Amino acid sequence: MKTTLDELLAFRTVVDSGSITAAAEQLGQTVSGISRALGRLEEKLDTTLLNRTTRRLVLTEEGSNFLQRARAILASVDEAEEQMARRRQQPSGRLRVNAAMPYMLHVIVPLVPAFRQQFPQIELELNTNDLVIDLLEQDTDVAIRIGELRDSTLHARPLGSNHLMRVLASPAYLKAHGRPTRVDQLAQHSLLGFAQPVSLNHWPLRGPQGDSLQITPALHASSGETLRQLALAGAGIVCLADFMTAHDRQRGDLVQVLVRDTVEVRQPINAVYYRNTQLSSRIACFLDFLQEQTRPG
Secondary structure (H helix, E strand, O other): OOOOHHHHHHHHHHHHHOOHHHHHHHHOOOHHHHHHHHHHHHHHHOOOOEEEOOOOEEEOHHHHHHHHHHHHHHHHHHHHHHHHHHHHHOOOEEEEEEEOHHHHHHHHHHHHHHHHHHOOOEEEEEEEOOOOOOOOOOOOOEEEEEOOOOOOOEEEEEEEEEEEEEEEEOHHHHHHHOOOOOHHHHHHOOEEEEOOOHHHHEEOEOEOOEOOEEOOOOEEEOOHHHHHHHHHOOOOEEEEEHHHHHHHHHHOOOEEOOOOOEOOOEEEEEEEEEOOOOOOHHHHHHHHHHHHHOOOO
């Protein structure tokens, strides 16, 4: 059985205060509790640390040697606790963030300068992956995931679901191929879709299948950013979230089609990390900052 910090603290306090009674008052414990702690410590060490007389306590030679070690251990723990408290006040250390390329480029990257100015002690490591990753294998502290979560081993913190899905095309494409005015006319157009997951190829359009239309892409890509670039180049019609296309729509580089047939669908966005991982201060402040900066209005 190993020595506990409580036993070391009781031993040090008894020596410094000069009596078990004084130590009990200082630590807010009972006299019998302090006495038992000393007894357990001596039993574990199989030695006598203090000679007890009716008037005072005297350290044995073994007790004197052990006291030095006990002081060093407790001082180290105190220093570690103070350091953790300081880090909570001013978070520091490396933070490894993983997100799909579109979210990284259009949401996180523009916020990095302001985040670093507010939290200069945090060293960001930004990685992109358009597929669902294993956080441990990829050495990732927190991942941003878009869409419904299915992994029960992960703890999730919602970051919002304020990004509408829209069906879009470039003016050049519409000029060359015509603007669809009915959902069924999409069958005559070049549709841009995801290689995986195929669930992203369900567009929020009212049609024969209800409020969701499963498309058959003419061009597939694994990345939403690649699909965006294809749409901007006039390669076809695409369905993407607002966070990727807001500036494109404002500039008129992409325009929404089939507005009246579009169902309001918002993609949930979550920050995920393993359930057995304590949310460190640097992760918490990053997510707080991200949520505050992306809040609508």
